[in-house]
Amino acid sequence: MVTVVRPEWVVIPGERGPIARSGLAVAFEDRSIIAVGERIPNGDVTIDAPGAVLLPGLINGHTHLGTSPLGRGVIEDVSYEGLPFYMAVSPITGLPYEPEFREELRVLMAADVAANIRSGTTCVVNQNAVDADWLLSLLTESGIRAYSGPILPSSPKARGTLGPDGRIVREAEAEETLRRELADAVALHERWDQGVQGRIHVLVGPASAETCPDDLLLEMARLNAAWGVPLTLHLAQSEHDVAQAQAMFGTSSTAHLADLGLLGPNLIAAHGSLLSDDDVRLLAEAGATIAHCATRKAREAVFSPFISYIERGLRVIIANDAFNTDLIQEIRSAAMFGKLALGSSARPSAADALAAATSEAAAALGAPDLGRIEVGARADLTLVDLSSPFAWPVFDPIASLVYYATGADVRSVWVDGAPLVHDGRLLTLDWPAIAAKARAAGDRLWAVAVERGRLRRR
Numbered sequence: 001m002v003t004v005v006r007p008e009w010v011v012i013p014g015e016r017g018p019i020a021r022s023g024l025a026v027a028f029e030d031r032s033i034i035a036v037g038e039r040i041p042n043g044d045v046t047i048d049a050p051g052a053v054l055l056p057g058l059i060n061g062h063t064h065l066g067t068s069p070l071g072r073g074v075i076e077d078v079s080y081e082g083l084p085f086y087m088a089v090s091p092i093t094g095l096p097y098e099p100e101f102r103e104e105l106r107v108l109m110a111a112d113v114a115a116n117i118r119s120g121t122t123c124v125v126n127q128n129a130v131d132a133d134w135l136l137s138l139l140t141e142s143g144i145r146a147y148s149g150p151i152l153p154s155s156p157k158a159r160g161t162l163g164p165d166g167r168i169v170r171e172a173e174a175e176e177t178l179r180r181e182l183a184d185a186v187a188l189h190e191r192w193d194q195g196v197q198g199r200i201h202v203l204v205g206p207a208s209a210e211t212c213p214d215d216l217l218l219e220m221a222r223l224n225a226a227w228g229v230p231l232t233l234h235l236a237q238s239e240h241d242v243a244q245a246q247a248m249f250g251t252s253s254t255a256h257l258a259d260l261g262l263l264g265p266n267l268i269a270a271h272g273s274l275l276s277d278d279d280v281r282l283l284a285e286a287g288a289t290i291a292h293c294a295t296r297k298a299r300e301a302v303f304s305p306f307i308s309y310i311e312r313g314l315r316v317i318i319a320n321d322a323f324n325t326d327l328i329q330e331i332r333s334a335a336m337f338g339k340l341a342l343g344s345s346a347r348p349s350a351a352d353a354l355a356a357a358t359s360e361a362a363a364a365l366g367a368p369d370l371g372r373i374e375v376g377a378r379a380d381l382t383l384v385d386l387s388s389p390f391a392w393p394v395f396d397p398i399a400s401l402v403y404y405a406t407g408a409d410v411r412s413v414w415v416d417g418a419p420l421v422h423d424g425r426l427l428t429l430d431w432p433a434i435a436a437k438a439r440a441a442g443d444r445l446w447a448v449a450v451e452r453g454r455l456r457r458r
């Protein structure tokens, strides 16, 4: 079956990044784009979309599906002083990981996947703590493309933290837990990898270099390389992380990973907000990637320089991490914070920021058939209406998209040529049913958190 989309503008690869062209149509059949041009006949299905721009499907380079819905309105204004992020928020976001709240966790995962797809994300790089089988079955059903698997160790207590005396505090059984969870991840990979015609990729990654013994880091890197998926972890995301790495390794986490031979094109490190110049150089020389989560870190008063890394040759891609799921807003924040980082209103451009969520992200995944609209590429596409009062009229569609649109303007989403959203409505997930359950899950979990003294009503 051939589908033809006739939007007002199509974003295609230009010599120096993505450019928008009017008067083009895009045809796709099965999983691939078969034509991009001015004179394309109607297909079996033809979609006219005046006022809309067709983009390569957006790629979310780092997330934890299930954590976002519960934390919204809860985690934004809390103090993380002296704690790594995951210890500070785990009293609340950790609740659904207790076995008695498994149904609630599943609903939150479904709500999170729905939010990603509905706002134009066609591919996620995900690390989640528990119930990986259930999530992979949900991802399969949802139609999204996913690089997904467990974060090790799953328990924040087993990850360890820096005590007041400068020593690392960690559960006694942490290492045993890690080894068991890694064996489970190998079995998970056997069950799920390459599902639905290769849309599902299973990975396994540490929470950060500080949370795993070196031999397990090396083993995870070996497994992910053999599986053809990135090694993904958190890197230098807070002052606490930097101090913890220094206490454990006598150097930065980046330098420690370099010593282990783990810096390379296969590495996607989330945040990297507090990298030294030497760290940036090591990562750039190795061809590694930083997943930049602009709003998440800004809420913690941590500044991520984004474009200054790119200007030093380090690849940076866009991600949400958690809580805000609208990737268009993350692209906008990355562009704005980038201007602040450089003190320049001219850089980064909207096109630079969009590339970081499309073609650059595809390169980081080693997937050259993603992140671009051209013949032979996968038909992963996002159609965004720009005719709202907030974006109209449109002189430069990429600027209008990045600076004035939101995920709510997404009209249609396709992955591998299959429609997941049509006219703003999710097709593969039952949003009204998920929404009702997510509300009940939120009410129950927040009430329990209040009861246990972990959360105060404002």
Ligand SMILES: [Zn+2]
Binding pocket: 062, 063, 064, 234, 270, 321
């Ligand atoms: Zn993260």
